[in-house]
Amino acid sequence: MLKIEGLSKSFGGVAATNDVSLHFPKGSLTAVIGPNGAGKTTFFNLITGAFKPDRGRILLDGDDIAGLSPPEIVRRGIGRAFQIARIFPTLTVRQAVLGAVHAHRNQHRIIAKRFPMSGSGDRAEQVIALAGLTAKADTLSRNLSHGDQKLLDIALALVLEPRVLLLDEPTAGMGPEERWAMIDTVHRMWELERMTLIFIEHDMSIVFKIAQSVRVLSYGRVLAEGTPDEIRRHPEVIKAYLGDEFEASQA
């Protein structure tokens, strides 16, 4: 499905991503973890075209998409939500999702018709419902709570019917209860939409609970990969990332 081969990217002298090779099977649910500065977000930026890789290949179903622009990569089926929700503050939830539906259907440059185009409403309502935002559909995006803004960000990515969805810390900045609600929603989306989901997460309890497999990045390299159980016991990972605190909490 999504296969990364020898991906590298340096900023100045710093190798943010250093010869990373990873494989994400179709329909898998994978967590990417690693200490701050491990290159997780850079890794997402490379896959989605925000940065151009220095070296390496990004194969989506066999096609190399490395070096394409973000819109081109989106149209190939890789969607993305951001660590800090990137939304459209002056649009309502419904308008924003409808706008994304038009963009996905390549109707976003149409001038002759009125917004929204007929036939776009059903898809928008479906995605809004999937994100659990139906009651807030007429709310201006900027007036949403932090958690709802993150859900909207994910909903915008979902509109594109991505084959691969990348979520950068979907629970960042949320309280404990909100976190689990978010993760439940994400998990439900993954089950319903049958996509390959890759998410960056710092909360180990979430990672170990829902991820099928885990990839650990450290200093731009792949430190370890495996099932949550394998990662939990991986000596390198414990040393480099989870540290004494984690061992203590497991005791």
Added chain:
Amino acid sequence: MMRSSLLRDSLIAIAVFAVLALLPFVVQGKGFTDFMVRLAAFGIFATSLNLLVGYAGMESFGHGLFFGLGCYSFGLIMQTFPVSIPVAFLATVALSIVVGTVVGAICVRLNEIYFAFVTLAFQMLLHSLIIAWTPITGGDQGLTGGIPRPPFLGIRLDDYYHLYLFSTGLLVASLLAMYHIVQSPFGYTLRMIRDNAARAPFLGINVFRVRLMAYVIAGAFGAIGGMIMSLFVSGAFPDFAYWTISGEAIFMIMLGGITVFLGPMVGAVMLLLLNDFVTKMTSHYGLVLGIVILLFALGLRKGLMDFAADLWRDRQTASGPRPDTAAKAVTSAPARAGE
């Protein structure tokens, strides 16, 4: 609220035009029709600038490029070739689209202040060209000798009532067209880019292409404003391509507001009235205008129509019987250039 449709808006536009057509029989005198012809030119021009500033978040300082281009292109074509007014009109729109595409391809990749100043640079390039190319443009004397106005379709633009009808007709039609554009899927894509140009590409939107389209469309309407001006003064002058003309359009949208579609129209009325009254009373026009603009910028911190829209929204909230409906009134209300 009734859903806005092209049919409904067209009917409103026809009704407005009918009223405008009858107005000169009520308000006598050439002063009124003259005012309205100038208002048509500047109203279209300012509204087209607001397509960029208010809807797309592209703060152009050089929109006068198209006003000047429209003036000179139309005037020169009419003086040089034995063509009818509609032909010169369409040729000028076509030329502005070509120029808009070339200039836009260079400018719209730039952000904010860089975009503002490079658009301004291109406008000053046109101005320098007009001043320097005396044999064609008349240099700093402008395009003199009058612009021929052969009658077409029974319209005789020598007649001031005909010119009034022609100009206000173009004004209403242009406003209708631009309103339709901002209500189209393209119009909402503009709002998305204005709100978050970094997010849009990850929804598959090619920001460059959409911005370029917006720039070209706004330029074409800006040129229509210039053509009306050229008919009004029966010539073309370098001032119409000078940076101050862009400044006037910016003042208009500042005074009238950028969040309401008709804000720039209101601003155009205000600035033209200010201009006419203040210049009659004092020679310190710039001083008075500066004070008025400062009052708006520092006092209201927004244009008149923005202020009115916010006030209306607050009243809706205050009079809401239940908290939940009140909340809905706030949240469903359009924000910046919403509806």
